[in-house]
Amino acid sequence: MRRILTVLVAVLLAAAAVPGAAAARAEPGTSTTGPAVSDGTAQGWKLADRIRHRVRPPKIPVRKVVVTDFGADPTGTRESTAAFRKAIAAAAGKGGGRVVVPAGTFLTGAIHxxxxxDLHLAEGSVVKFSQDPADYLPAVYTxxxxxxxxNYSPFVYARKARNVAITGSGTLDGQADATHWWNWAGATQTADRAELFRMGESGVPVEQRRxxxxxxxxxNFVQFYESENILVQGVKIVGSPMWMVHPVLSRNVLVDRVTLESHGPNNDGVNPESSRDVVIRDSAFDNGDxxxxxxxxxxxxxRRVNVPSENIVVHGNTMRDGHGGVVIGSEMSGSVRNVFAEDNVMDSPNLDRALRxxxxSVRGGVVENVYFRDNEVLEVGQEVIWINFFYEEGDAGAFTPTVRGVHVEDLKSNxxxxxxYLRGYERSPISDVTITNATFDNxxxxMLLEHVRDLRLTNVLINGEPYDD
Incomplete structure (x- = not known):
């Protein structure tokens, strides 16, 4: 305990020189998203088991249609956008079914x-998405x-859909690169990004945000909006313009055995947003974000939409490059709770953090009940466990965030x-953090600890030295 206190005091003294690190503000009075599951990790993991049990694949009728029967070109010479649309309409008109993409290369615009x-990519199939932005118009609600x-339609998009899937062993190739889509990041998008954020802050009706x-x-690449009973299984996704798999305001989502490889700007792998009951399992990540x-x-x-993400289970995945393995935020103003990460392997010098x-105080929101167990971090570049209240804008807003109930068990890292690396606010310390049976080597x-309350270390070794309380 003496060692921890020494580190804490030293860091707090150093933090005095950090602008805004301990600036006093009135509490904004924001409420939490709900009660904690329990302050015992065993109870938390029982909830994880219940989530795994109830998240099930959608029920899709057994009938099938094949996109080539509707004029899709398997050579990729001409666009097959209309053929995909007709095949989906034909299956939907009969009550649903599997829309099969056979072996071959297919060029298309947006698929709705x-x-x-079930959009099923057979073995040997590659769906290449057009590099022409006009092929993702008219704009959709996103x-x-x-x-x-x-905005531009996501490449694969569904809104207010039930029982919907993308399956198979084929590839979805967004064809984003340095001269298509990725070159919009940075200065090119600055004005539009600022205008959108201004509209959001000013309460401009969404209908006017065109x-x-x-x-x-x-x-984004794949987006399910206000949908339920969703499956993404088996496919490989590459070359994304931005976020890759993005369920929004959705529930009962299963991402299973998917490969996500894309190294462009903002190329996150899977981003559940304001969604409930999500399982991400046995997938492979190698990402630019x-x-x-x-x-x-x-x-x-x-805060206007005010829907949290909750009941998220992440297990059995492999993670290589990326800014973080399992991450919460920074867009978390609607709050996040009940996140479970277990039996994942993280291994790359270009993976910056394991848990982030x-x-x-511009974002606000509450993060609570985060459980991180039996994860193996074979190599990581920056911080193993990183909780930071000074991301981007720092302490410049009136919406003090809360982070509480973060439990790390049985961790090995290198x-x-x-x-x-834990940096809270003096008025809102990071609270109830437990690290149990953990070994941090090399x-x-x-530690860097700044405004942390109720940190408990049990059987913790850092560079071979014990750091128990």
Whole structure:
């Protein structure tokens, strides 16, 4: 305990020089998203088992249609957008079914799924998405970095759909690269991004937030909006403009044995946003941004919608490059609770962090009940466990965030600049953090702790030295 206190005092003294680190503000009076499951980890993991049990694949009729029967070109020479649309309409008109993409290469614009449809990519199939932004118009109702608007259609999109799936062993190739989509990031999108955020903060009705043609906000790859009973299984997804698999305001979502490889800007792997009962399992991530990032809306617009992400289970995955393995935020204004990550393997010097929670007083929101067990971090580049209230805007808003109930068990890690990097606010300390049976090897600095309450370390080794309380 003396060692921990020494580290804590030293860090707090150093933090005095950090602008805004301990600036006093009145509590904004925001409420939490609900009660904690329990302050005992065993009870928490019982909830994880219940979530795993109740998240089930959708029920899709056994009938099938084949896109080539509707004129799809398997050579990829001409666009097959109309053929995909006709095949989906034909299956939906009969009450749903499997829309099969056979072996071959198919060029298409946006694919819009409907209730009861399974888009099935057979072995040897590649669906290549057009690099022409006009092929993703008219604009659709969507969410972009946590703010609702009308924008270019995601490449595969469903809204208010039930029992919908993408399955098979084929590949979805977004064909994004340095001269298509990715070049919109940074300065090109700056004006549109600022205008969208202004609209969100000012309460401009979503119907008036019209972007798309003539604007530069990249679409997400796969998005299910206000939908339920969703399955993404077996496919490989590459070359994404932005976020890759993005369920929004949806429930009963299963991502199973999916490969996500894309190294462009903001290329997160799976981003459940304001969604409930989500299982992400046995998948492989190699990304230009966070592997899995759980979100719930941004700033005023997130508070307007006010729907948390909750009951998320992440297990059996492999994670290589990325800004973080399991991440919460930063668009988390609607709050996040009951997140469980178990039996994942993280292994890359280009994976910055294993568990990452990012927020600030502009975002606000509550993060509670985060469980991280039996994960193996073979190599990591920066911080193993990272909770930071000073992400991007720092402490510049009136919506003080809360993070409480973070429980890490049976962790082995190698490398990184810090084992624990925890920066809260003086008025809102990070609270109830437990680290149990953990070994952090080859760490540059054991800890940075700033405004942390009720940190409990049990059987913890950092660079071979014990750090128990």
């Amino acid at each position: 799924l409907r209730s009861g449809i 969410r972009w970095e946590g703010v609702e608007l009308y 972007f798309g043609g003539g604007h530069y906000l990249r679409p 966070d592997c899995i990032a759980i979100k719930s809306g941004r700033n005023a617009d997130g 929670i990012k927020t600030n 490398g990184g600049q810090y084992a624990l 760490v540059g600095t054991p």
